[in-house]
Structure formats: structure tokens, C-alpha cells
Amino acid sequence: MAKETIIQGSVTRDGEPVSGYVRLLDGGGEFTAEVPTSATGQFRFFAAPGTWTLRALVPGATVDRTVVAQQGAAAEVAIAV
Amino acid sequence: MSRSEVLVDADWVEAHIDDPTVVIVEVDEDTSAYEKNHIKNAVRIDWKTDLQDPVRRDFVDQAGFEALLSAKGIANDNTVVLYGGNNNWFASYAYWYFKLYGHDAVKLLDGGRKKWELDARELVDEVPVRATTSYHAKAQDASIRAFRDDVVAAIGAQNLVDVRSPDEFSGKLLAPAHLPQEQSQRPGHVPSARNIPWSKNANDDGTFKSDDELKELYADEQVDLAKDTIAYCRIGERSALTWFVLHELLGVHNVKNYDGSWTEYGSLVGVPIELGTN
Structure with a gap:
């Protein structure tokens, strides 16, 4: 954990987990990684320190969130769609 | 096609x-x-x-x-x-x-x-x-598969398209963070390769971009499609997507996928490697 830079969180709709995908885009808006959300709506990326955009893709909606990641800490992002 | x-x-x-x-x-x-x-x-x-x-x-x-x-x-x-x-x-x-x-x-x-x-x-x-x-x-069909000697011969002579992420291309990473299992001995890319990540071919929902958008992408990246082309990535699966775009969607002839890709090339003794971005 001390060496890692984690971005994690959940995707929910009206408080309930939504299954979908979360993309990680770098500071230039370029695709870096993408994961499906877990059964409980969770996602996690191992990234590098800096500013990132999370893009949640779920049926009927696309939502972006900006996040600043730091080494040794987990940036928690709750995305409501 | x-x-x-x-x-x-x-x-x-x-x-x-x-x-x-x-x-x-x-x-x-x-x-x-x-x-x-x-x-x-x-x-x-x-x-x-x-x-x-x-x-x-x-x-x-x-x-x-x-x-x-x-x-x-x-x-x-x-x-x-x-x-x-x-x-x-x-x-x-x-x-x-x-x-x-x-x-x-x-x-x-x-x-x-x-x-x-x-x-x-x-x-x-x-x-x-x-x-x-x-x-x-x-x-x-050998016309769509490249081997390591084809890649070495293509340096500076044919199009080499490296479809990995910019950090893999520059040598910062050996593999995407979520795929740690197969790795090469050395990071970097084949000299003269252009870095055009696979993701540039697709929209957010995973569908392919239009033919016009795709043609523009390769033109903007200075890939002369009149020349022979070899696409590679880390183990040959992301580059199969770029091969599909060039050979199947755009109908470009003589495009090969190098399935040995970086896990092979980056472990070869004596071949040239370049670091850094395009």
C-alpha cells in the first residue's frame, strides 16, 4: 500500500450498485484502463500519482469524475449515475 | 472487404x-x-x-x-x-x-x-x-502473421505500429497494470515504430470508429498505408484489433500481426530497442 497509488470507489444509482464499466483516462484524456464493476458496484485501479478522469459507463448513462491520486493512499470516488 | x-x-x-x-x-x-x-x-x-x-x-x-x-x-x-x-x-x-x-x-x-x-x-x-x-x-495464411525476423527487417523500412499504451511504449511499464503475468526482459519499443494505442480505434462503448475517422487517425500519425505494415503489442491480442481495423475495415493489404510481440522482442538478445515517446 505504501508504494501503490490506488483509485477506487463504487457506482450507484439511487443508492443501489449498478453493473457497468469504469474507464480511467489520463491527464490528456487518453484511455489508460477499463474494468467492469463488481457485483456490488465496486471498482479499483492501480494508477500513478496525478490527476485522472474516471468515466462510468452504465446502461443509459455516462458520468465523468475528476480525481487526484497520491502514492500510498487510496483515492475513494463514489459515482452516482 | x-x-x-x-x-x-x-x-x-x-x-x-x-x-x-x-x-x-x-x-x-x-x-x-x-x-x-x-x-x-x-x-x-x-x-x-x-x-x-x-x-x-x-x-x-x-x-x-x-x-x-x-x-x-x-x-x-x-x-x-x-x-x-x-x-x-x-x-x-x-x-x-x-x-x-x-x-x-x-x-x-x-x-x-x-x-x-x-x-x-x-x-x-x-x-x-x-x-x-x-x-x-x-x-x-502466412501473409497475415509476422515473425521476429520480419520485425527486425521492417525497422526503418516498413510501418511498425505499436498499439500498447504510451507508458508501455516509452519503457515506463512492462505490461498494463492489471495484466502482470507475461513480461519481457527489457522495456521499450522497436525503433521506428509509431505508438498508436488500440483504444484510438474505438469509441467509449467499444464500437469501432467510422472508416473516415480511422483513416484520419493513421494519416495524422504519419502511417503511410501504401507501405507494408506490422502491428504488435505485448502478446498479440490488442494488435489483432488494430490488424482488424487496417486489414478488414480499411481493406489495407499486407498488414501483419506480430503475435510474438513485446514479450518476445523485448527478450531477444542483440536486437535494437528504443526508449521514450514518439
């Missing part, structure tokens, strides 16, 4: 879902995704255990491919529609195999599993039963 011959949309698949001459095949990086659910009547091909030689680093050979397709109930005159997760990376890789062994009637589902899910279309857990067949494969 035109887009409609090699790519189908989800409406087409739904209209042919019970057509016995159409075989829908799911191919995923996460080979357990199929077990959770899949498109009705879809069979599974496991890219690792079904498509790789169990001992040496190579594909299943012609006889192995024949045995696989026969067991899956795929006949020579069937139309095969491939789809999968990760924006069709592994489905594109399987598509390239089908072409390599001479199966002409093969198509990709545009957007793959993700687009199907985002459209909230039906997924089932029932596994179809297909009668076995006697599939006959052709000899490998």
Missing part, C-alpha cells in the same frame, strides 16, 4: 440468434465471464487453453484448430460471430485465428460484450449443445 462483411451490430445478432447456420462465440480475457452469463446460444472459446499450444509458445496447429472447431460444433459453412469483453481484444485475436486458418465467414460483433450490456440486451446462463462436426482448416 467492406465493413458490413466483417462487422455486425447487436440487432443483426438478435435477428440471427436462433439461426443454426450462425455460431456465436464468446472469447474473453477473463475466461470465467462466460460462466456468469452470455448471449443466448453462444459457445465459448478460451483464448489460453483452446487457442495456444499446451507446451511450446505457439498457436494450436492446423489439426488442433480442426479438433477445437469440430468439438465446438462449428462447421466449415457456418457463419461465425465473435464477441468478448475488453472492447473485443480477445475476440479480435480469435478472429485473426479464424482468418489464419482460412475460415472466410467470420464477423465481429461491434462493441462486443460491453455494448451488449450497455444496451441492456438479454444474457443467459444456459449453455447450448451443438452437435460435433468434422471441421477442415486450411494451412496457416
Whole structure:
């Protein structure tokens, strides 16, 4: 954990987990990684320190969130769609 | 080759879902995704255990491919529609195999599993039963597969398209962060390669960009498509997607996929390697 830079969180709709995908885009808006959300709506990326955009893709909606990641800490992002 | 011959949309698949001459095949990086659910009547091909030689680093050979397709109930005159997760990376890789062994009637589902899910279309857990067949494969089509010597000979002479992420290309990373298993000895890229990540070919929902957008992408990146081209990545699956774009969608001749890719090239003794960005 001390060496890692984690971005994690959940995707929910009206408080309930939504299954979908979360993309990680770098500071230039370029695709870096993408994961499906877990059964409980969770996602996690191992990234590098800096500013990132999370893009949640779920049926009927696309939502972006900006996040600043730091080494040794987990940036928690709750995305409501 | 035109887009409609090699790519189908989800409406087409739904209209042919019970057509016995159409075989829908799911191919995923996460080979357990199929077990959770899949498109009705879809069979599974496991890219690792079904498509790789169990001992040496190579594909299943012609006889192995024949045995696989026969067991899956795929006949020579069937139309095969491939789809999968990760924006069709592994489905594109399987598509390239089908072409390599001479199966002409093969198509990709545009957007793959993700687009199907985002459209909230039906997924089932029932596994179809297909009668076995006697599939006959052709000899490998060497015109679409590059080997390491082809890559070395292409340095500074042909187009080399490195489709990995910028950090893998520059040498910062050996593999994408979520795929730690196969690695090369050295980071970097083949000298004279252009870095055009696979993701630039696709929209957010996993569908391919339009032909005009794709042509513009390669023109902007100074890839002269009148020249021969070799695409590579880390193990050959992301570059199969770029091969699909160039060879199948844009109809560019003499595009090869280097399936040895960086895990081979980055472990060779004595070959030139470059670090840094384009």
C-alpha cells in the first residue's frame, strides 16, 4: 500500500450498485484502463500519482469524475449515475 | 472487404440468434465471464487453453484448430460471430485465428460484450449443445502473421505500429497494470515504430470508429498505408484489433500481426530497442 497509488470507489444509482464499466483516462484524456464493476458496484485501479478522469459507463448513462491520486493512499470516488 | 462483411451490430445478432447456420462465440480475457452469463446460444472459446499450444509458445496447429472447431460444433459453412469483453481484444485475436486458418465467414460483433450490456440486451446462463462436426482448416495464411525476423527487417523500412499504451511504449511499464503475468526482459519499443494505442480505434462503448475517422487517425500519425505494415503489442491480442481495423475495415493489404510481440522482442538478445515517446 505504501508504494501503490490506488483509485477506487463504487457506482450507484439511487443508492443501489449498478453493473457497468469504469474507464480511467489520463491527464490528456487518453484511455489508460477499463474494468467492469463488481457485483456490488465496486471498482479499483492501480494508477500513478496525478490527476485522472474516471468515466462510468452504465446502461443509459455516462458520468465523468475528476480525481487526484497520491502514492500510498487510496483515492475513494463514489459515482452516482 | 467492406465493413458490413466483417462487422455486425447487436440487432443483426438478435435477428440471427436462433439461426443454426450462425455460431456465436464468446472469447474473453477473463475466461470465467462466460460462466456468469452470455448471449443466448453462444459457445465459448478460451483464448489460453483452446487457442495456444499446451507446451511450446505457439498457436494450436492446423489439426488442433480442426479438433477445437469440430468439438465446438462449428462447421466449415457456418457463419461465425465473435464477441468478448475488453472492447473485443480477445475476440479480435480469435478472429485473426479464424482468418489464419482460412475460415472466410467470420464477423465481429461491434462493441462486443460491453455494448451488449450497455444496451441492456438479454444474457443467459444456459449453455447450448451443438452437435460435433468434422471441421477442415486450411494451412496457416502466412501473409497475415509476422515473425521476429520480419520485425527486425521492417525497422526503418516498413510501418511498425505499436498499439500498447504510451507508458508501455516509452519503457515506463512492462505490461498494463492489471495484466502482470507475461513480461519481457527489457522495456521499450522497436525503433521506428509509431505508438498508436488500440483504444484510438474505438469509441467509449467499444464500437469501432467510422472508416473516415480511422483513416484520419493513421494519416495524422504519419502511417503511410501504401507501405507494408506490422502491428504488435505485448502478446498479440490488442494488435489483432488494430490488424482488424487496417486489414478488414480499411481493406489495407499486407498488414501483419506480430503475435510474438513485446514479450518476445523485448527478450531477444542483440536486437535494437528504443526508449521514450514518439
